[in-house]
Amino acid sequence: MKYIEVTMKAQPCNETITDVLAALTADIGFESFVPSEEGMQAYIPKALFDEEALKNVLTDFPIPNVCLSYTLTEPEDKDWNEEWEKNFFQPIVIDNRCVIHSTFHTDYPKAEYDIVINPQMAFGTGHHETTSSILAELLDADLKNKSVLDMGCGTSILAILASMRGANPVTAIDIDDWCVNNSRDNIALNHINNIHVELGDASLLKGRKPFDVIIANINRNILLADMPAYTACMHPGSELYMSGFYIEDIPAIQEKAESLGMEFVHYREKKRWVAVKFIKRI
DSSP: OOEEEEEEEEESOOHHHHHHHHHHHHTTTOOEEEEOSSEEEEEEEGGGOOHHHHHHHHHTOSSTTOEEEEEEEOOOOOOHHHHIIIIIOOOEEETTTEEEEOTTOOSOOOOSEEEEOOTTSSTTSSOSHHHHHHHHHHHHSOOTTOOEEEETOTTOHHHHHHHHTTOOSEEEEESOHHHHHHHHHHHHHTTOOSEEEEESOGGGGTTOOOEEEEEEESOHHHHHHHHHHHHHTEEEEEEEEEEEEEGGGHHHHHHHHHHTTEEEEEEEEETTEEEEEEEEOO
């Protein structure tokens, strides 16, 4: 089958932007995505490619102040699943305790926690520094019988690990219906039955019972805007794990969190990306 390769560049570029970009282009027929430092490559069968639809996606991109551009090529015919396995989505091991792999992997390390992720979209596989850092935080956390919320769940890899580590119940929320559907597929692949997935944003949290643990791997601006909604459904002692921003963004994140009664615990860094932990004290 003939494919079109579209190289998309985003300024600025982060995991949230490329997640949304991949989800929106999936809605117009794109089938696979490979991230890069500047954006991503996306692939679509030539017969399905509609350049006008692509232009509309980029023009109407829902995240403000993002500059998007693209170039087109027609690569040679390939076995695209084989390309995924060979060139990008290799199994990943987090802290020697959690292995993440796809359904097409047959040779992967054994670990205490084994997570299967459908690789329809590269993001949320655990390879990005923000995702792997939050996964490491969850491996260190006491989640037994605790209620967990995964905001901006994407593939729900974080919710899945939380459930495997004893969290119950688990709620996963995302603004994109593609992510919601992909989350449900991944949850079924891992034979988990205590994760409830919802379509929407932080407005869904109004009036909720407090969560013991909240995870939010999104981006700096959304976190700053939505933290009041998070803290409104936390009790004293609840934990908040956030990622999706750089180390230089910590002061702004910390200032906002502390103004809402949160206490900074620590952060971990990978290539300037950070994950932070807070505890609600009041």
